[in-house]
Amino acid sequence: MLEIENIIFPANLGEALATVRGIPGSVVLGGCGYLRLGSRKIRTAIDLARLGLDKIVETADTVEIGAMVTLRDVETDALTVGLAGGVLAKSVENIVGVQLRKCVTLGGSVAGRYPFSDPITALMAVDAELLFHGRGVISLQDYLEGKWGRDILVKIIVPKRQWIAAFTSVRKSVTDYAVLNCAVSKSGQDYRVVVGSRPSRALRVTTAENFLRENGLTKKSAVRAGELAAESLQFGDNPRGSGEYRKKICPVLVKRALLEVLDAA
Amino acid sequence: MQLETTINGNKIVLDFAGGEFLAETLRRYGYLSVKEGCDTGSCGLCTVWLDGAPVLSCTTLTARMEDHEITTIEALNVEAEEFAQFLVAEGAEQCGFCAPGFTMTVLAMRRELKHPTVESINHYLAGNLCRCSGYKGQMRAIVKYMGVE
Amino acid sequence: MKYIGKRIPKIDGVGLVKGVPAYTSDLAINNNALIVKILRSPHASARIIHIDTTDAMAVPGVECVLTYKDVPETAFTLAGQSFPEPSPYDRRILDPVLRYVGDEVAIVAASNERVALRALAKIKVEYEVFTPVLDVESALDNELKVHATQPHTNFDVGCDASRNVAAAHSLEFGDVEAELSRCEVVIEQTYRTQAQAHAMMETYRASTSIDVHGRLQVMTSTQIPYHVRRHLSVILGLPKSKIKILKPRVGGSFGGKQTASVEIFPAIVTMKTGKAAHLVYTRQETFCCTTSRHAMVLTVRLGADKQGNIKVVDIHTLSDTGAYGEHAPTVFWVVGQKTLPLYSAICRYHGHAVYTNKAPGGALRGYGATQGTFALESAVNELAEKLGMDPAELRLKNLIKENDAHEALCGSLPGRPAVLASSSLDRCIKKGMELINWKNSFPAKDIGANKRRGYGMAVTMQGSGIAQIDTGSVTIKLNEDGFFTVSHAASDMGQGSDTMICQIAAEVLEVEMDQIIVASFDLDTLPYDPGAYASSGTYVAGKAAVIAAEQMVAQMRGAAARILDVSAEAVAYDSGLLSASADKKMSISELATTLCSFAGMDQLISKGTYGGETSPPPFIAGFAEVEVDLETGESKVIDYVAVVDCGTVINENLARIQVEGGIVMGIGLGLFEEVRYSGKGRLTTNSFMEYKIPSRLDIGEIRVAFEESHEPTGPYGAKSIGEVVCNTPAPAITEAIYNATGMRCRNLPVTAEKILMGIE
Ligand SMILES: Cc1cc2nc3c(=O)[nH]c(=O)nc-3n(C[C@H](O)[C@H](O)[C@H](O)COP(=O)(O)OP(=O)(O)OC[C@H]3O[C@@H](n4cnc5c(N)ncnc54)[C@H](O)[C@@H]3O)c2cc1C
Ligand code: FES
């Protein structure tokens, strides 16, 4: 059971940041999907719900998704559905159900650096960057590598390029966490191949990306890229699957995602 | 803590503990249609509408409800009765414990899905678990209720 | 017939859908009830050396903190079974010895949940920690013991705590070894079934108080109200007359609430404090600290001749009953009871149910038949392959038929095998073959894109009530206005027994169903019934309802005769009208008004009591079409055909949903549901995140057909349906996957990983 002694609704980001930094043990609330789990005592909770971070906006060269945008909005908003073939929308569609997705946020999903995360894998494939208040912009990849503390995530920024992307995963049951997930993208001759829930965090597979850049995307190169991914990455065991199994399905997921991209191209 | 919100069209001042979630608050205030089936946001039994959209009341912090509109099935008597007739005609409510939350999702879906198909209905309702019915009877009821071809 | 065989909506259905308060927590709105929470053992095997509750007691709002020092030492079983229960009396309310992670250490009652949780955290316990017994296969005769002393058993069930044995059993008809040695074709294989969680949507809960008469009032989400009362009476040392049980609507159960897992805790708090108490288990407690389906290791030996005549069946079972033996002997017996009668007169069933330091096993829909069916039917499929025969034909050739006798059928006496009075299983198989297009589909087909579809089948039987033991009653009262109150304690938990009994009564009484009120809430007013288990509702309570209603008609004719001044034989009864001649007639309502008044002075109440001499088995033939992704191992049941013999279908709606719900539960068991433990014995599948039950996206088509037989002893020819439904999917699916991939999985669940790793 969650216990919160004090909830603060800061009037602006500056105040929010000052609170996070000023009060030890203070916690930023996202959609609370995870914060509520188990028993936990929070002295000071900081609620960003009134700061207008629940918007998805388009700029000349980016799509910006506010930290408090729910996964359901990511799934249904025209801007995210239209982004990179809807890869982000597709990555969240099996997360439990519409009601949970209407509660939990993209900001919470990203800030938590969850290794199994589906949207993180998709965001990695479209070079997402994160804006933290006070600190500025950092690439999602750097953030996942543990650079920077959490502070306050304001938005997730996806550069607009001619992305064609796809997301694949294997799950023991449809609404379970992924045993392994994969997102790939192509923009011109540039490729991204990302594999997550290994079960450790999502990683780009540069060997496969380089191979695709050099050889172009064909049915054959898709297979090879998948093999390269399986060879380059480390896989581990968790209750959802063994490392050995993950290694076996990794090439399949990468290949299938790439073939989807090939089909769409 | 205290705040003012709207439940089923009525303004109300709620008293609650800091870490309290809406499901607990609603039940304490007598909205007993709201059921809870898990501690993890996994089952959908606690579904209510927040500003018209279905959410999990077990995952919605009560402290955030200032100036929002909450709807429970108690406020949707006529619509709920109509759908209930379709459901019971298939025998698809068994123990019934999942039924109010499920019905809240169905009624929201009816508003939201413009061209419902069996597939899009299944997808929309995926977060509503039911251990009794096996889901098929629920679908038979919905297909008739929504007039899906 | 007006109501029998019709698609009648459940009488409580619309109200439940609309969220009308009806369940335990809805009705227990005594706002002053103490909230009860339980401190649980973090160790799988340990002893409390020292426990200090001083700090917990000091938390403001805490009413009481109870440890083993404060509660009666009586040993008991929580299994809901007719007395004398076969289950060993191996547990206490609180015990200084802790036998699994989650075992109860202390009980806290406080003004609200937050306070109770704070107090729990302040109880100081020092444990002596022991090495636990976790592996079922090495539990037998292990030097580590789960129970240091021998528990009491009401009769010999083979319980031997010094060997970690909760129950043992051996039953042989004919000479199995001799027959096996003569057989031309023999199959010998070992199969493993996992623990499965009930995952009913309403977790366990009970609410207690002292009523105005000084009685302990217990409102509980249970399927065994009478057994709960008996247990509480023994455990608390209260006469049964001092306990009032209320059973409101129950949010699902599936056998889980056939064990009285929670009632004792608020009850002891109320007894100690005199105050109302309420306990609601979290989902985590529901997973970790109640029961689940017994995991089993089953070795099957089948012998046949080359023509495919099955000559002998031998099943050896090792059942994991966990820390306590609730339902350990009976579930263990049922494995054999519901499999041996199927194929061969020469057969044996033997083995042990062993204790381990894990959460207890218990009753779960299928009650051993599910495990036994998986093993036996998988072996029969393997035999068919070895013989080069179609598995459906092999079954048609060998299965027990209507009017056959078999010594293993329930109700058999030594030298007097019971007769199978009704079966349409052969028709079920043929119909299923037709529906799934078996002849053209079996065993498998390629469908491109690295996918293959395989086909598999299995059959199963269950029972209807426990022969010569469980006996239930129904009473009917004619109310002053001419409507009836039908009372029973068959314990509707969603399956619709209230509706079924109302239908049957309406049929016999020839009135509209809304002329009948079903009372099933307050045990004080209800006749005895053991409860909703062993698939007894329709067969036992339904039959009792027929008897009671027929008696009511006779009573009404008698009473009308008296008032009309004619002989009882002269009074005809037709749809609410009692008539002797054109001018000598009266409606039920006129009759009732008169009888309840000074003029008539004769309140009519009728009764019916029934218990079966046999336990007529319902049957199912199940057929699975499973698509397997050969690159990832993922599989999906595209189509499941179940053809059912439940005798007469009393209510097609309710029967169909029972089948569909049971099949989905069976698909979960087959493909991914699994209770798992950490290396230290902690149950790790403790939420719906970690223990996934099928969602609507996990299942394909399910097609259900009924092939009615007529059970002469059943109400209107009916048998049961509630449990038999979840037995066929696992063996049919694993067989379909084998046919698609060549990978035979004898170890449930058959996950994508097992398939892919096994394909080469
Ligand atoms: C039942 C269930 C099943 C799930 N299944 C999946 C799945 O299959 N795939 C998947 O990818 N995900 C899954 N998730 C995770 C879900 O998608 C979210 O990622 C998760 O709930 C966290 O998001 P939230 O908004 O709830 O964050 P919260 O729980 O509120 O917060 C999570 C963390 O992020 C911090 N935080 C939140 N917002 C900010 C911010 N703006 N700045 C800084 N820090 C912040 C919080 O302090 C906290 O530490 C599941 C969750 C649940 C409850
Ligand atoms: S109670 Fe299970 S999702 Fe809310």
Ligand code: FES
């Ligand atoms: S009807 Fe019982 S859980 Fe759905």
